[in-house]
Amino acid sequence: MSLAFETSGSGDDVVVLLHGLFGSGRNLATLGKQLAGTHRVYALDLPNHGDSPHEAALDIPSMADRVADTLISLNISDCKLLGHSLGGKVAMSLALRYPKLVNRLVVVDIAPVTYPPHHSEILTALQSLNLPAVESRSQADKLLSGLVEDLPTRQFLLQSLRKQGQSFCWKFNLDALAQSYDQLRVGIVLGDSPPFSKPVLLIGGEHSKYIRPENEPAMRGLFPQFTYREIAGAGHWPHAEKPQSFNAMVEKFFAAA
Numbered sequence: 001m002s003l004a005f006e007t008s009g010s011g012d013d014v015v016v017l018l019h020g021l022f023g024s025g026r027n028l029a030t031l032g033k034q035l036a037g038t039h040r041v042y043a044l045d046l047p048n049h050g051d052s053p054h055e056a057a058l059d060i061p062s063m064a065d066r067v068a069d070t071l072i073s074l075n076i077s078d079c080k081l082l083g084h085s086l087g088g089k090v091a092m093s094l095a096l097r098y099p100k101l102v103n104r105l106v107v108v109d110i111a112p113v114t115y116p117p118h119h120s121e122i123l124t125a126l127q128s129l130n131l132p133a134v135e136s137r138s139q140a141d142k143l144l145s146g147l148v149e150d151l152p153t154r155q156f157l158l159q160s161l162r163k164q165g166q167s168f169c170w171k172f173n174l175d176a177l178a179q180s181y182d183q184l185r186v187g188i189v190l191g192d193s194p195p196f197s198k199p200v201l202l203i204g205g206e207h208s209k210y211i212r213p214e215n216e217p218a219m220r221g222l223f224p225q226f227t228y229r230e231i232a233g234a235g236h237w238p239h240a241e242k243p244q245s246f247n248a249m250v251e252k253f254f255a256a257a
Contacts, residue, residue: 003070004051005044009036014079015254016071017043018087021119021184022157022172024050028084031239034247035254039080044070046087048173048180050160055173057180060188064093071101080254084108084239085210086184095200096193096222105200105223106250109208109236111215112188112222122148123178126157126170134168137161188222200226201253205234205241 006025015035017028025032025043032041045052047066058066067090071079081102083091088110095102125147134140140161141154148154160171177184200223204211211228219226231238231245238246 015039018083020085059183080104082106
């Protein structure tokens with residue numbers, strides 16, 4: 001089952017971009033545009049997100065399998081891979097499960113550990129929204145505002161609200177994401193795979209709570225060649241908050257291949 005994607009650039013040097021929970025490949029469009037001058041870029045919609053197929057609840061390894069299947073169907077046998085948040089976990093799993101497909105890996109503001117249920121309130125808010133009664137995005141924003149106070153978070157979520165016929169719906173598969181949420185929070189394990197021995201860059205935001213010093217042993221055990229870089233003034237979305245610094249960091253790392 002192939003995933004939806006947008007592609008830009010040209011050539012044999014391929015970059016694959018994976019977005020975070022509730023998002024789509026377009027969330028990384030600024031980086032994709034920057035890299036398209038020297039790479040063929042594929043920004044994928046993860047399973048149950050964006051324009052990709054909706055299916056049953058999936059765990060991280062299953063998502064990684066869907067991405068790998070898509071790359072193979074596109075005749076991509078070697079790529080530079082970047083994933084943010086949930087996409088970072090999927091990217092880590094992909095690199096461990098299919099190491100021949102990945103020559104360099106960038107993980108953005110996520111560690112291979114189990115996280116508390118940070119998104120439970122958002123899931124509850126989204127499920128409580130009566131979409132058939134919604135007549136506009138502004139109305140949806142107003143209804144959500146009582147449950148999701150942070151305006152940037154609401155704006156991010158509403159990017160995935162689309163008009164279908166006479167009513168609105170979410171691009172992401174809300175029911176499946178809610179059912180699989182506990183599986184998406186869990187850490188990455190080696191299983192039968194050896195550690196990924198190729199270069200890995202972990203990028204964290206200075207003010208993010210997702211990267212902690214105590215995460216280093218878990219990361220080092222899976223990715224012994226990883227290095228960590230922090231972006232000053234950024235939180236969990238450094239690609240959106242500090243795009244110039246973020247893009248330069250990624251470009252330099254990918255150029256070193």
